[in-house]
Amino acid sequence: METGNTTQPELSEKSSAPRSPKKQHGFLYQFGPQAWVDMVMSRRMIVGHAWPLVSYTLLPILRMTSDAEKIDREYDGIRSRREEVRFLDSPRERWRKYYGNFVREIEWALLELRKHFTQAEYEEIVVGTCVALSKENSARFIEMMKSMAGRELLKKTSASDAPKEPSRVQKLMFKMFNPAGFLTGPAEITEFGPAGGLTVMEVPDCAWFTCAAAESLPNPEALPEQGCLLICKGSFERLFNGEDGGLRMEFDPHLPETSCTVRMSWKAR
DSSP states (O other), X not given: OOBTBSOOOOOOSOOSOOOOOOOOOSHHHHHSHHHHHHHHHIIIIIIIIITHIIIIIIHHHHHHHSOXXXXXXXXXXXXXXXXXXXXXXXXXXXXXXXXXHHHHHHHHHHHHHTTTSOHHHHHHHHHHHHHHHHHHHOHHHHHHHHGGGOGGGOXXXXXXXXXXXXOHHHHHHHHHOOTTHHHHOSOXXXXXXXXXXXEEEEESSOHHHHSSXXXXXXXXXXXXXXXXXXXXXXXXXXXXXXXXXOOEEEEEEOTTSSOEEEEEEOOOO
């Protein structure tokens, strides 16, 4: 599997148990611009485009490689743990439920799939399918991300263009409108140098690990790291491989911690 220059962490059967996200309160967090962006993006990108990966691709594969009736019973059990999205839920809570429900079900499917294929086959099935599905159903989102490497950002690097700490205004703007927030949850830009071809984002508690309650996951004793490494890291790194001076993304999940470093870079022309 091509995942850029980063080394994929060792997959484990048991790691630190998922933990609840740090409690954040206040009207801005629950109803502010970022909350609405995350809710809309999760409803469209996760529920609308990514979720079919479970029911229309991985589930049929599992039925053919295992006891179909047993697989259906177990999947029904996982589905019964879905959190209902209610009318009075805040945009932030709706996002959390959408995301948590998806993580729970995809993690179950991945854990089952690992039992029937070699590691290389397993990774190719998951990453290859995610990339193909993304190119077919989310082409506009991919182009939006790649537009970060527009002509004005690809000018020749000079010493003054070196990545630097973002200003307070830039930090505030990123906090209020982070297009990747629906995937990561709260994050912070620590190095900002678009003209120089490098921006670094730190995710203290990735939403992949915090949106679903630990006791509701298929393996309550471990982080849902299968999806972290393949659905997120593996698929995004293959999608954004940096060809022709385009956007390159490298994920460094700090397993068994729930934090992650994301490096976005461009080839200067």
